[in-house]
Amino acid sequence: MTTTTAGVLFVLSLVVVLVAVYRPFGDYLYRVVSDTQSTRVERGIYRLAGVNPAVGQSWGVYARAVLAFSAVSILFLYAFQRLQNHLWLSLGFDPVVPHGAWNTAVSFVTNTNWQWYSGESTMGHLVQMAGLAVQNFLSAAVGIAVAVALVRGFARSRTGELGNFWVDLTRITLRILLPVAVLGAVVLMAGGVVQNLSGGTDVTTLTGGTQHLTGGPVASQEVIKELGTNGGGFYNANSAHPYENPTTWTNWIEIFLILLIPFSLPRVFGRMVGQHRQGYAIAAVMAILALASITLTNVFELAGNGTVPQAVGAALEGKEVRFDVSNSATFAAATTLTSTGAVNSFHDSYTPLGGMMTLGNMMLGEVAPGGVGSGLYGLLILAVITVFVAGLMVGRTPEYVGKKISSREIKVASLYFLVTPALVLAGTAAAFATGNNATALNAGPHGLSEVLYAFTSASNNNGSAFAGITVNTPWWNTALGLCMLLGRFLPIILVLALAGSLARQQPTPASEGTLPTHRPLFVGMVVGVTVILVALTFLPALALGPLAEGL
Amino acid sequence: MRLPTWLAQHLAALRTLLVFTVLLGLAYPLALVAVGRIPGLADRADGSLLTADGRPVGSALIGQSFTDAAGNPVGRYFQSRPSAASDGYDPTASGASNLGPQDIVDTIATDPDDSRQSLLTQVCQRSAAVGQLNGVDGRRPYCTPDGVGAVLAVFRRDGLTGPATRVVSVNQSAPAAPFLADYEGVPVELATPGEDYRAAGATIVPIRGDAPAQPVVPADAVTASGSGLDPHISPAYAEIQIARVARERGADPTAVRRLVEQHTTGRALGFMGAPAVNVLELNLALDAEFPTR
Numbered sequence: 021m022t023t024t025t026a027g028v029l030f031v032l033s034l035v036v037v038l039v040a041v042y043r044p045f046g047d048y049l050y051r052v053v054s055d056t057q058s059t060r061v062e063r064g065i066y067r068l069a070g071v072n073p074a075v076g077q078s079w080g081v082y083a084r085a086v087l088a089f090s091a092v093s094i095l096f097l098y099a100f101q102r103l104q105n106h107l108w109l110s111l112g113f114d115p116v117v118p119h120g121a122w123n124t125a126v127s128f129v130t131n132t133n134w135q136w137y138s139g140e141s142t143m144g145h146l147v148q149m150a151g152l153a154v155q156n157f158l159s160a161a162v163g164i165a166v167a168v169a170l171v172r173g174f175a176r177s178r179t180g181e182l183g184n185f186w187v188d189l190t191r192i193t194l195r196i197l198l199p200v201a202v203l204g205a206v207v208l209m210a211g212g213v214v215q216n217l218s219g220g221t222d223v224t225t226l227t228g229g230t231q232h233l234t235g236g237p238v239a240s241q242e243v244i245k246e247l248g249t250n251g252g253g254f255y256n257a258n259s260a261h262p263y264e265n266p267t268t269w270t271n272w273i274e275i276f277l278i279l280l281i282p283f284s285l286p287r288v289f290g291r292m293v294g295q296h297r298q299g300y301a302i303a304a305v306m307a308i309l310a311l312a313s314i315t316l317t318n319v320f321e322l323a324g325n326g327t328v329p330q331a332v333g334a335a336l337e338g339k340e341v342r343f344d345v346s347n348s349a350t351f352a353a354a355t356t357l358t359s360t361g362a363v364n365s366f367h368d369s370y371t372p373l374g375g376m377m378t379l380g381n382m383m384l385g386e387v388a389p390g391g392v393g394s395g396l397y398g399l400l401i402l403a404v405i406t407v408f409v410a411g412l413m414v415g416r417t418p419e420y421v422g423k424k425i426s427s428r429e430i431k432v433a434s435l436y437f438l439v440t441p442a443l444v445l446a447g448t449a450a451a452f453a454t455g456n457n458a459t460a461l462n463a464g465p466h467g468l469s470e471v472l473y474a475f476t477s478a479s480n481n482n483g484s485a486f487a488g489i490t491v492n493t494p495w496w497n498t499a500l501g502l503c504m505l506l507g508r509f510l511p512i513i514l515v516l517a518l519a520g521s522l523a524r525q526q527p528t529p530a531s532e533g534t535l536p537t538h539r540p541l542f543v544g545m546v547v548g549v550t551v552i553l554v555a556l557t558f559l560p561a562l563a564l565g566p567l568a569e570g571l
Numbered sequence: 572m573r574l575p576t577w578l579a580q581h582l583a584a585l586r587t588l589l590v591f592t593v594l595l596g597l598a599y600p601l602a603l604v605a606v607g608r609i610p611g612l613a614d615r616a617d618g619s620l621l622t623a624d625g626r627p628v629g630s631a632l633i634g635q636s637f638t639d640a641a642g643n644p645v646g647r648y649f650q651s652r653p654s655a656a657s658d659g660y661d662p663t664a665s666g667a668s669n670l671g672p673q674d675i676v677d678t679i680a681t682d683p684d685d686s687r688q689s690l691l692t693q694v695c696q697r698s699a700a701v702g703q704l705n706g707v708d709g710r711r712p713y714c715t716p717d718g719v720g721a722v723l724a725v726f727r728r729d730g731l732t733g734p735a736t737r738v739v740s741v742n743q744s745a746p747a748a749p750f751l752a753d754y755e756g757v758p759v760e761l762a763t764p765g766e767d768y769r770a771a772g773a774t775i776v777p778i779r780g781d782a783p784a785q786p787v788v789p790a791d792a793v794t795a796s797g798s799g800l801d802p803h804i805s806p807a808y809a810e811i812q813i814a815r816v817a818r819e820r821g822a823d824p825t826a827v828r829r830l831v832e833q834h835t836t837g838r839a840l841g842f843m844g845a846p847a848v849n850v851l852e853l854n855l856a857l858d859a860e861f862p863t864r
Contacts, residue, residue, distance in 0.1 A: 268844025326672030
């Protein structure tokens with residue numbers, strides 16, 4: 021079998037399995053978020069937390085609950101890192117420096133998992149498993165909860181209530197994330213992923229050298245890192261590390277876990293608004309963009325343009341032999357199309373155009389299929405914008421799944437779209453204006469790409485990096501922390517505001533003048549609007565970076 | 572006493588977080604640690620350690636360097652890929668080089684400590700070294716015969732256009748000989764330490780040369796992996812090492828090749844990943860079958 025055929029089959033097998041689980045897993049997600057009964061364990065948690073699960077929350081209360089929970093989480097995680105030297109299993113590591121602890125606390129609470137540090141030499145086991153990994157679950161659950169709240173806004177009418185944040189958070193965590201994580205962790209362990217509390221083993225190598233083989237609760241963190249589209253590696257090398265991703269089939273499983281929830285959530289949307297085809301349309305938009313991107317990334321990486329890949333004979337720098345070029349490129353596309361940011365190969369050494377694809381995927385706003393929850397709400401916002409644009413073009417009333425898109429909805433949607441580009445471009449400009457771009461490893465256009473990538477990754481809550489750049493400075497940690505914070509919570513507030521205003525509306529029955537939003541025409545339009553909006557926003561920056569390098 | 576709403580909200584948040592920290596941060600990982608003690612799973616959960624003569628010598632999943640104290644390759648062992656993890660294969664500092672695809676100009680400073688090799692020069696140097704060690708052709712495209720990146724800085728009369736006025740081989744300094752005698756009729760100079768020709772307005776031109784497009788030394792032999800801990804090499808890289816290893820051990824090359832094949836894993840299910848040779852396991856098998864001492 022040729023390398024290309026194997027690479028194509030790898031992608032096809034993922035497509036087949038994701039299509040197969042779309043309905044059953046999507047239906048399961050739907051049942052979890054719309055269940056009216058609580059289990060005994062859940063009721064126990066509500067009692068311990070002191071919340072009343074029966075109360076419905078308006079969008080403002082829901083948003084304040086999200087913000088309160090996240091604020092408390094950031095403070096907790098910050099304190100945890102600063103005090104790690106006093107805790108059990110610290111492996112003798114010092115407390116994390118203040119600007120670094122701030123960055124990491126924000127990073128994990130916002131589902132970004134940007135990492136300025138090397139896990140194996142900075143974070144003790146307790147901080148990793150009881151601090152960072154806990155946020156891997158909870159930040160993912162927050163994202164899904166917000167998406168579900170938006171869908172309820174579409175599905176409900178003449179009500180102010182979007183559900184109860186504490187109930188959503190608890191159910192999503194306990195009934196969706198935890199069971200899949202337990203199952204996945206055992207499978208990964210069978211593949212060779214480490215799971216112990218050991219500080220490591222010292223060995224003498226065959227030629228008499230020494231090697232310190234690391235230990236740690238890796239499998240339990242690895243699985244939720246992918247499933248929750250978090251991406252923060254236990255080790256610096258992330259999913260390239262053989263203890264995180266030892267075999268070619270664990271690599272397949274990790275990519276599958278990354279895509280599982282984001283690709284199944286449109287089913288929840290379809291079921292809640294009572295029309296499966298609306299869910300299929302959204303899933304189709306995601307699939308078209310994702311397949312195009314995965315294909316292009318593979319094509320560019322396998323072509324191996326650029327002087328060094330030409331000299332080498334393949335774009336193999338920063339890639340593992342077991343994954344080779346194609347499975348690395350597929351992972352890279354999957355991780356940047358979602359908000360994961362885990363890597364099994366190092367994007368900084370990709371071919372100029374292959375590297376541009378990873379950057380472009382994030383610039384799409386991570387909607388194909390996007391992070392858990394954030395992908396769905398991002399794409400629904402784009403669908404709202406598309407309905408509005410289409411309405412302007414053909415003179416039809418802008419409506420989406422029975423809800424009128426009026427000036428208030430469009431204002432909110434536009435603001436949502438503007439948040440990340442503003443952060444990315446202002447951040448990049450600020451880095452150059454203050455000379456902080458000097459920490460980039462590479463010179464010339466590639467140096468610009470490193471800075472641009474850092475801000476794109478932080479503002480879109482991805483967390484992957486053109487990792488040559490040194491970001492462990494107070495300026496970088498502070499600036500990127502702010503980008504992650506604003507890039508996560510401003511959109512969430514806007515999404516919940518939109519949900520609130522949609523929920524209050526009376527549904528408009530479909531009429532002659534309604535644009536059908538489940539047909540291929542509409543799917544094509546959403547794809548077009550997404551690509552054009554992004555191209556218009558970022559083309560100048562891309563022209564100075566990867567395009568200048570690659571053409 | 573009734574708390575203000577905002578305070579009650581934050582208190583609920585804190586209590587929820589604490590409950591979940593116990594559940595997801597302690598119960599969940601510790602339960603999995605316990606699962607990892609199950610016989611059959613325990614070896615893997617503990618890092619797939621390998622032993623020789625009863626002492627641990629490494630992990631089946633983590634690559635290691637087969638070099639002597641001075642960093643030179645030990646001929647009787649199959650060699651791993653280059654590694655960017657600290658001094659090489661250091662699991663406490665996993666990671667990649669992160670150098671870009673167009674990183675082709677070395678920094679040649681007056682103080683050798685400030686000098687830096689470009690990724691291209693690293694590739695060329697490794698290729699030449701691997702070629703020499705294994706007695707095969709180490710040439711590659713864009714590499715000079717002396718093993719650095721074949722890159723020119725070309726100054727033109729009108730900046731980007733016009734005839735060339737001055738040409739410098741940027742990665743070669745005295746006492747090397749320029750890899751090209753002249754370019755567009757202009758004699759090629761050697762680089763002067765401390766000069767930045769790009770900043771001085773030159774165009775950077777890599778020169779392909781006449782090396783074969785698919786060099787004899789395989790791609791994985793000249794590139795660092797993402798983790799810096801890659802336990803594998805490609806079957807092609809193992810192949811060019813067989814003759815040398817067999818000679819060093821006084822073994823039959825066919826027998827060594829058979830061992831290589833035994834330690835080569837194909838694609839999972841026939842289509843996942845790429846065929847790979849586990850270097851540490853192969854070298855352990857060699858030590859068992861063809862001991863040198």
